[in-house]
Amino acid sequence: MTEQEVVALINSSLAEEFELDLEDMDADADIFDDFGLDSLDIVDMVIVLESAFKFKIREERAIRKIRKLGEIYTFVLGKLNEAEQAS
Amino acid sequence: MRYDYAVIGGGISGMTAALLLAKHGRRTVLIEQAPRLAPLVRGFQRDGVNFDTGFHYAGGLAPGESLHLFLRYLGLLDPLQIKAFDPVGFDRFQFADGMSFALPLGDDAIIARLARLFPTERVAIATYLQRLAAAAGTFPYINLDRDFTAQPTLDYVHGPSLQEVLDELFIAPRLKEIFAAHCVLHGAPPSDIPFALHACFVGPYYRSAHGFVGGGAALVAAFETALRAAGVEILTGRAVERILGDSNGVCGVRLVDGEEVTVAAVIATVHPASLVDLVADKFFRPIFNKRMKQLENTTSALIFYVACETAPEWLLRSNLLMVDAAPGGMGTGPDDGLLFIAGAERSADPSRCGGMVVISPCAAQLTARWQESRFGGRPADYRYFKDELSRKLLRRLQLFAECGAIRSVALATPLTLRDYCNNPGGGLYGVKHRVGQYNPQPVTRVPNLLLAGQAVAGPGLFGTMLSAFLCCGTVLGHEQLREELKQCS
Numbered sequence: 001m002t003e004q005e006v007v008a009l010i011n012s013s014l015a016e017e018f019e020l021d022l023e024d025m026d027a028d029a030d031i032f033d034d035f036g037l038d039s040l041d042i043v044d045m046v047i048v049l050e051s052a053f054k055f056k057i058r059e060e061r062a063i064r065k066i067r068k069l070g071e072i073y074t075f076v077l078g079k080l081n082e083a084e085q086a087s
Numbered sequence: 088m089r090y091d092y093a094v095i096g097g098g099i100s101g102m103t104a105a106l107l108l109a110k111h112g113r114r115t116v117l118i119e120q121a122p123r124l125a126p127l128v129r130g131f132q133r134d135g136v137n138f139d140t141g142f143h144y145a146g147g148l149a150p151g152e153s154l155h156l157f158l159r160y161l162g163l164l165d166p167l168q169i170k171a172f173d174p175v176g177f178d179r180f181q182f183a184d185g186m187s188f189a190l191p192l193g194d195d196a197i198i199a200r201l202a203r204l205f206p207t208e209r210v211a212i213a214t215y216l217q218r219l220a221a222a223a224g225t226f227p228y229i230n231l232d233r234d235f236t237a238q239p240t241l242d243y244v245h246g247p248s249l250q251e252v253l254d255e256l257f258i259a260p261r262l263k264e265i266f267a268a269h270c271v272l273h274g275a276p277p278s279d280i281p282f283a284l285h286a287c288f289v290g291p292y293y294r295s296a297h298g299f300v301g302g303g304a305a306l307v308a309a310f311e312t313a314l315r316a317a318g319v320e321i322l323t324g325r326a327v328e329r330i331l332g333d334s335n336g337v338c339g340v341r342l343v344d345g346e347e348v349t350v351a352a353v354i355a356t357v358h359p360a361s362l363v364d365l366v367a368d369k370f371f372r373p374i375f376n377k378r379m380k381q382l383e384n385t386t387s388a389l390i391f392y393v394a395c396e397t398a399p400e401w402l403l404r405s406n407l408l409m410v411d412a413a414p415g416g417m418g419t420g421p422d423d424g425l426l427f428i429a430g431a432e433r434s435a436d437p438s439r440c441g442g443m444v445v446i447s448p449c450a451a452q453l454t455a456r457w458q459e460s461r462f463g464g465r466p467a468d469y470r471y472f473k474d475e476l477s478r479k480l481l482r483r484l485q486l487f488a489e490c491g492a493i494r495s496v497a498l499a500t501p502l503t504l505r506d507y508c509n510n511p512g513g514g515l516y517g518v519k520h521r522v523g524q525y526n527p528q529p530v531t532r533v534p535n536l537l538l539a540g541q542a543v544a545g546p547g548l549f550g551t552m553l554s555a556f557l558c559c560g561t562v563l564g565h566e567q568l569r570e571e572l573k574q575c576s
Binding site: 016017018019038040041043044046047048056058060 | 241242245372373374375377378523525528530531532
């Protein structure tokens with residue numbers, strides 16, 4: 001998966017499951033202020049990402065620090081890199 | 088009439104939540120669709136025997152322990168007569184190969200008893216019991232001194248599972264089977280249940296085991312008295328059809344008879360899959376609705392109620408676990424797998440045993456053929472199937488010869504659990520707690536819609552009461568509730 005494909009999959013999955021506008025999916029967007037998510041939505045965000053990328057997210061503390069959509073890109077790309085190096 | 092809170096569901100979690108709120112001055116209405124509160128825990132009486140359907144025994148009921156403290160705090164203890172299970176064998180195990188032994192209460196006694204059977208694993212047994220206590224101690228309502236924010240709330244979802252801990256510590260498969268057999272108390276096999284949750288909900292049974300004289304019915308009666316004294320309005324025989332409001336907040340509930348009750352907040356204790364059907368489309372996000380609908384349920388079960396001519400009296404102070412090659416510690420149906428057997432009191436003399444409640448875990452698929460049928464309207468071939476199941480279970484019970492003549496009184500199937508307990512999926516306990524599954528939390532994104540019930544915290548009397556504390560603590564203040572609990576201890 002290229003970086004663009006990963007970003008596109010994150011955007012489309014979150015847009016669908018959280019009823020967001022694809023056009024607003026910008027790396028600088030604040031997931032709380034701009035998308036209206038709250039801390040309770042984090043669990044569902046984890047589930048969306050887990051099912052889109054078929055990995056398990058155990059890094060609850062890291063996930064809870066995320067504020068910008070771009071940080072989700074970085075987090076997911078990091079996980080995919082880790083998995084690639086491990087295999 | 089306007090209330091501060093409507094609590095939907097009059098089971099243990101709903102009754103506990105309503106009591107907690109009323110105790111703190113909130114005007115509360117408790118709504119239950121069955122004709123009386125807590126039909127599951129109340130049990131039923133037939134042929135001169137009191138059969139418990141929802142409550143059989145509990146850990147944590149010794150003075151100073153968590154469940155005892157919850158009951159004392161809510162003023163439920165005084166009318167209840169707590170009876171201790173047999174300290175030298177609260178659970179008796181009988182294996183298909185003829186091995187049998189009694190599991191005593193208390194870490195030291197358990198270590199001594201099991202080390203006689205598995206001498207090379209003495210240290211591992213002690214380590215296992217220590218780990219159970221340590222894991223349970225990380226939960227803030229179990230350990231009242233524990234910092235609430237010390238641990239990520241969903242840490243346990245990542246495991247390890249009970250099976251991983253058993254495999255790490257023990258060599259003898261039989262020893263693993265013994266500890267895994269208690270998975271029947273939460274309905275998740277050892278490979279699924281997070282060890283930390285097993286520690287919370289099963290661990291206390293290794294220290295103390297108690298029942299109530301009069302069983303679940305006595306517990307419900309104590310709740311009813313306390314609810315009335317606290318001024319909780321109780322509506323029974325009234326089902327909620329809709330939670331009113333939108334994603335910004337709820338404003339009331341509509342009952343199936345059309346009446347609308349205006350409330351400032353709602354606590355729902357229903358199965359999470361049913362919650363989604365009670366609200367309008369845009370209440371929750373699509374992913375939340377999907378998650379609630381897709382939550383995996385616990386194992387289902389056949390629950391067989393039998394009256395006995397000469398039931399052994401020890402069954403009122405010990406359970407019998409017949410373990411027959413149950414792969415993964417959970418049963419597979421009437422032919423093999425685990426049977427959990429509890430005694431049933433005679434109605435006229437609760438000190439005497441008049442029958443047995445036999446729980447045989449099985450898959451909900453066992454009765455899938457009749458899933459379109461509803462309670463009260465099952466076809467004839469379903470009844471034939473049930474008769475055949477009863478015969479099989481009776482045959483297995485004959486192996487346990489102390490009972491004299493046994494007569495079948497009733498048999499609950501996965502469909503009974505689904506329809507009678509409002510439990511889509513027919514799970515013995517409802518939603519499963521398992522590694523990798525995110526169950527709902529007490530708070531939702533709708534600010535005044537809260538959740539309690541076994542799916543939120545855990546099964547059994549302790550799990551459901553705990554869910555109400557976790558839920559109500561979010562509005563009453565966890566530190567205040569914990570302080571009040573401490574003062575009561």
